[in-house]
Amino acid sequence: MSFSTLLAASAHRVQTRLDTALAALDDEPVIHAMRYACQGGKGLRGFFVLESAALHGISADNAVAAAAAIEAMHAYSLVHDDLPCMDNDALRRGLPTVHRKWDEAVAVLAGDALQSLAFELLTDPALGANRLDLIAGMARAAGARGMVLGQALDIAAETATTPLTLAQITRLQSGKTGALFEWSATAGAVLAGADPAPLGRYAAATGLAFQITDDILDVTGDASKTGKRLGKDAEAGKATFVSLLGLEGAKARAAALIDDAKTALAPYGARADTLILAARFVIARES
Amino acid sequence: MSFSTLLAASAHRVQTRLDTALAALDDEPVIHAMRYACQGGKGLRGFFVLESAALHGISADNAVAAAAAIEAMHAYSLVHDDLPCMDNDALRRGLPTVHRKWDEAVAVLAGDALQSLAFELLTDPALGANRLDLIAGMARAAGARGMVLGQALDIAAETATTPLTLAQITRLQSGKTGALFEWSATAGAVLAGADPAPLGRYAAATGLAFQITDDILDVTGDASKTGKRLGKDAEAGKATFVSLLGLEGAKARAAALIDDAKTALAPYGARADTLILAARFVIARES
Numbered sequence: 001m002s003f004s005t006l007l008a009a010s011a012h013r014v015q016t017r018l019d020t021a022l023a024a025l026d027d028e029p030v031i032h033a034m035r036y037a038c039q040g041g042k043g044l045r046g047f048f049v050l051e052s053a054a055l056h057g058i059s060a061d062n063a064v065a066a067a068a069a070i071e072a073m074h075a076y077s078l079v080h081d082d083l084p085c086m087d088n089d090a091l092r093r094g095l096p097t098v099h100r101k102w103d104e105a106v107a108v109l110a111g112d113a114l115q116s117l118a119f120e121l122l123t124d125p126a127l128g129a130n131r132l133d134l135i136a137g138m139a140r141a142a143g144a145r146g147m148v149l150g151q152a153l154d155i156a157a158e159t160a161t162t163p164l165t166l167a168q169i170t171r172l173q174s175g176k177t178g179a180l181f182e183w184s185a186t187a188g189a190v191l192a193g194a195d196p197a198p199l200g201r202y203a204a205a206t207g208l209a210f211q212i213t214d215d216i217l218d219v220t221g222d223a224s225k226t227g228k229r230l231g232k233d234a235e236a237g238k239a240t241f242v243s244l245l246g247l248e249g250a251k252a253r254a255a256a257l258i259d260d261a262k263t264a265l266a267p268y269g270a271r272a273d274t275l276i277l278a279a280r281f282v283i284a285r286e287s
Numbered sequence: 288m289s290f291s292t293l294l295a296a297s298a299h300r301v302q303t304r305l306d307t308a309l310a311a312l313d314d315e316p317v318i319h320a321m322r323y324a325c326q327g328g329k330g331l332r333g334f335f336v337l338e339s340a341a342l343h344g345i346s347a348d349n350a351v352a353a354a355a356a357i358e359a360m361h362a363y364s365l366v367h368d369d370l371p372c373m374d375n376d377a378l379r380r381g382l383p384t385v386h387r388k389w390d391e392a393v394a395v396l397a398g399d400a401l402q403s404l405a406f407e408l409l410t411d412p413a414l415g416a417n418r419l420d421l422i423a424g425m426a427r428a429a430g431a432r433g434m435v436l437g438q439a440l441d442i443a444a445e446t447a448t449t450p451l452t453l454a455q456i457t458r459l460q461s462g463k464t465g466a467l468f469e470w471s472a473t474a475g476a477v478l479a480g481a482d483p484a485p486l487g488r489y490a491a492a493t494g495l496a497f498q499i500t501d502d503i504l505d506v507t508g509d510a511s512k513t514g515k516r517l518g519k520d521a522e523a524g525k526a527t528f529v530s531l532l533g534l535e536g537a538k539a540r541a542a543a544l545i546d547d548a549k550t551a552l553a554p555y556g557a558r559a560d561t562l563i564l565a566a567r568f569v570i571a572r573e574s
Contacts, residue, residue, distance in 0.1 A: 025431045025432060026431070026432075026436060028436065028439055028440070028443075029439070029443070030431065030435065030436070030439040031431055034431060076399075080395055080396075080399060083391075083392075083395060085390065085391035085392045085395060086392050103372065104370075104372035105370075105372045105373050105439075105442045106439070106442075108370060108372060108373065108395065109367075109435050109438060109439050109442075111399070112363075112367060112398070112399075112402065112429075112435050113431035113435040113436075115399065115402050115403070116402070116426045116427075116429045116430030116431070117426070117430055117431065119406045119422060119425075119426040120423060120426030120427060120430065122422075123419055123422055123423035123426065131419070132410055132418070132419060132422075135409075135410055135419075135422060136407060136410035138406075139403045139406040139407030139410065140403075140407060142399075142403045143399075143400045143403030143404055143407065144312045144313070144317065144318055144321060144400035144403070144404065145312060145313070148317065148396050148399050148400040148403065149313060149315065149317070149400075151396060152315055152316070152317040152392075152393070153315070155392045155393075155396075156315075156316070
């Protein structure tokens, strides 16, 4: 079975759990916007959750609420990042962004409620006794030490007088993308009470490779495939992994990170093959 | 001791816990905005938490993280509600709103991170074994069934062609204010594994009285005391408890609700006197 097929099956399973949670809500525009924002993603973070759970003997049924939670959290971050005061994007996943389809107030509120929903999903008893650790980790990964800090540094970089250095971009991305990647890939170990370190190293390398690939796609990508506006970074004069390392240098760095990701999973042996496929997918994707 | 003195002592204790959590974060504008947004509130929700905990034999030390969490959640909601796309307010607690002092991006992100911080605080082990119930309740109260739904209905009312009815305003406010009030006042019972119903009834009545009083202050208040712009609702042609019940009718309704709140606490006897003082304060306040 190809990785794309595995990913689609996982995404479908996670979407069903998310749909159930969203179906329980009132029939109001902000709820419609929440449902809309949760559609059409690749489902990579949810996949990491289910796969790391499987690695630790936890069934998909007993992990899917955590996978749905991270997809809700990711969807919230995209809705807020797309706002006019942030990245000001009109297109996401090939469709109008939430503030374009509704308005800014609905976008702010839908994002806010998706964050709450993510935490609500993490209280699902099916996740077992260690779900409090997962909640604490999610709060740290999403907040002012993680994703929000990364986004704040990204926004600040747009008005900075000097372009960021490689170290600064790496710090920014480790918050913006890395923190939720790491939470996702370690979720199974946390739920099982196992050592999350190998999966954490895998996620850190894969997350950075993901972001380098985003920068590469911003230059070489096809907007009909990525479903979002491209060439934004060069337009804004922002430093990226491509502007700092060159296109070939960035590709080489991403490939080296995937090797690191593979090495990190050595303790799991062949059982981690699907996660290694996922890491390769991260740098080979066209969207 | 006057209720104001008790409230100030509680607010100081809660602020100290919140300051500790915020001090652990990086020195970035978004973090400064988070700290700023958490200053200068009355601390009523945190007071409810500590008081309901005391009613169930839980010390302030073992409840203060929950009190800090609700104040962080409340602060996030104010920062987002003040945004230009929402209520577009320039003044809050007598100071410039976050998006005026920084900018809209910082305000969106500071609010987002304060919500994450609220959930992080609720994972504090000092809160004991039932904190998962508190987290689940917070997620429901804050999200698309509670506070966000209330705010969405409020925003929608501004562009509605017909003013809201009393039933619609009551539903709106039970989300916007009531949900977090209820969470706060029942927190002690939830942590102790006791029946939260009496405190829930107390909070529902007190929350509605609080909102009626806000509508009264919007008409009769002194902006130098409330620290926010007044007369907004009449200006926007919005239905309020005052426009629907008249000023005297609204005052009478608020007073009747405080009687209901007092009745609800009968099972606690004289031990609930401070909460009854708090309910009276809610309708007597000038800010």
